[in-house]
Amino acid sequence: MCLAVPGKIVSIDESNPDLKMAKVNFGGVMKEICIQWLPDANVGEYVLAHVGFALNKIDEKDAEDTLKILHEMGDLNEEEFKSESI
Amino acid sequence: MKYVDEFRNLDAAKSIADKIRAITKHKWNIMEICGGQTHTIMKYNVEELLPPEINLIHGPGCPVCVTPLELIDKAINIASRADVIFTSFGDMLRVPGSKMDLLAVKAIGGNVKMVYSPLDAVKIAEQNPDKKVVFFAVGFETTAPANAMSVFEASKRGIKNYSILCSHVLVPPAIEALLSSKDNLIQGFLAAGHVCTVMGYEDYIPLSRRYKIPIVVTGFEPVDILQGIFMTVKQLEEKRFEVENQYSRVVTKQGNIAAKNLLNEIFDVVDRKWRGIGTIPKSGFGLKEKYAGYDAEKIFSLENIIVEESPLCIAGLVLQGLKKPMECSQFGKTCTPENPLGAPMVSSEGACAAYFHYGKR
Numbered sequence: 527m528c529l530a531v532p533g534k535i536v537s538i539d540e541s542n543p544d545l546k547m548a549k550v551n552f553g554g555v556m557k558e559i560c561i562q563w564l565p566d567a568n569v570g571e572y573v574l575a576h577v578g579f580a581l582n583k584i585d586e587k588d589a590e591d592t593l594k595i596l597h598e599m600g601d602l603n604e605e606e607f608k609s610e611s612i
Numbered sequence: 613m614k615y616v617d618e619f620r621n622l623d624a625a626k627s628i629a630d631k632i633r634a635i636t637k638h639k640w641n642i643m644e645i646c647g648g649q650t651h652t653i654m655k656y657n658v659e660e661l662l663p664p665e666i667n668l669i670h671g672p673g674c675p676v677c678v679t680p681l682e683l684i685d686k687a688i689n690i691a692s693r694a695d696v697i698f699t700s701f702g703d704m705l706r707v708p709g710s711k712m713d714l715l716a717v718k719a720i721g722g723n724v725k726m727v728y729s730p731l732d733a734v735k736i737a738e739q740n741p742d743k744k745v746v747f748f749a750v751g752f753e754t755t756a757p758a759n760a761m762s763v764f765e766a767s768k769r770g771i772k773n774y775s776i777l778c779s780h781v782l783v784p785p786a787i788e789a790l791l792s793s794k795d796n797l798i799q800g801f802l803a804a805g806h807v808c809t810v811m812g813y814e815d816y817i818p819l820s821r822r823y824k825i826p827i828v829v830t831g832f833e834p835v836d837i838l839q840g841i842f843m844t845v846k847q848l849e850e851k852r853f854e855v856e857n858q859y860s861r862v863v864t865k866q867g868n869i870a871a872k873n874l875l876n877e878i879f880d881v882v883d884r885k886w887r888g889i890g891t892i893p894k895s896g897f898g899l900k901e902k903y904a905g906y907d908a909e910k911i912f913s914l915e916n917i918i919v920e921e922s923p924l925c926i927a928g929l930v931l932q933g934l935k936k937p938m939e940c941s942q943f944g945k946t947c948t949p950e951n952p953l954g955a956p957m958v959s960s961e962g963a964c965a966a967y968f969h970y971g972k973r
């Protein structure tokens with residue numbers, strides 16, 4: 527359950543000041559992620575996300591390496607991010 | 613198996629394993645707390661690379677596994693009601709309660725939905741004002757801020773039909789409970805990298821000093837884990853006991869302060885019952901009085917349901933590292949991932965399921 531996945535910020539939506547959101551690309555899978563706890567996160571940067579929330583920023587090279595691993599381990603797929611897939 | 617980069621590169625893994633072998637002079641029992649790490653260790657056969665002196669003990673860091681049977685029964689009680697939409701992360705749906713699991717409730721007409729994020733559950737509440745929407749808020753410190761945010765948002769937006777069934781657990785009190793047990797075998801800990809991403813590692817420093825035990829914050833790739841083991845063994849052989857950070861590419865000493873502030877706003881530290889282990893003092897989060905209106909246990913008056921665990925399942929001993937899964941008489945016989953008897957067989961992070969999947973029988 528504590529799996530956290532790196533993804534790249536594509537765009538940022540600050541319309542709710544208590545719930546800053548970002549569109550994040552996880553190796554091809556796009557997802558809305560809350561980046562409220564990373565006040566200095568910018569478009570193009572990588573974040574480590576868990577259940578819809580960015581926990582921290584992560585260095586680009588580390589992020590890409592981890593994504594490659596997750597792809598290969600089969601731990602990253604559309605299902606991972608789906609709601610109501612039962 | 614292919615290895616793609618430096619975190620899983622076989623040569624890198626072998627060279628760290630060589631370094632571990634070169635410094636290991638004594639027998640050591642090291643516990644990886646986190647179920648995600650247990651999964652990696654089994655999947656990549658990390659134990660095979662280690663010298664025989666090193667014994668890895670698989671800890672209780674699987675939220676699915678430590679959620680008490682009682683709470684599963686409470687979830688099933690709530691989910692069975694006609695005016696409820698019950699929402700949960702996928703991995704809680706198959707955890708056996710004393711009579712059925714949440715998927716079975718869904719099969720007989722209960723409105724049970726799997727969500728990716730607790731914010732999705734808040735959205736469902738907003739869209740279904742005539743229903744009571746309950747989210748099954750389990751998890752360690754990694755997940756707690758997300759669940760706290762769902763309550764914060766619901767409260768801010770005046771959403772009154774949202775609540776959480778809360779059973780958050782905390783790592784440092786579990787470490788303390790393991791170390792203060794008279795049967796304790798553990799001589800070093802790999803602390804969970806993502807828990808520490810949120811919380812930092814200041815809380816581990818007094819534990820390390822009091823129990824004279826090395827604690828190394830460790831990541832999730834095979835090479836991370838080997839490095840974490842190397843750092844732990846090095847401390848043990850040099851008779852040092854400190855908190856060190858292997859996962860510094862993500863973890864800072866203070867953790868994520870904004871997320872921690874939100875936790876303080878929403879939750880109090882409370883006593884929690886752990887499946888198979890029992891109640892550990894001050895080992896979890898519960899909603900603050902101010903947010904009692906979001907507490908499903910109060911809303912549905914479930915505080916009096918008390919359920920005993922199955923006597924056949926020795927999950928408690930497994931989660932404390934006192935027994936290996938295959939030492940359980942039910943392992944692989946009456947208890948399999950398709951028909952789990954206990955929670956550690958449900959989640960792929962549970963020690964029993966990890967042993968089963970990766971052929972340690």
Ligand code: SF4
Pocket residue numbers: 924925926927930937940941942943944947948952953954955956957964
């Ligand atoms: S094998 Fe099954 S019954 Fe035995 S400890 Fe594990 S979960 Fe419990």
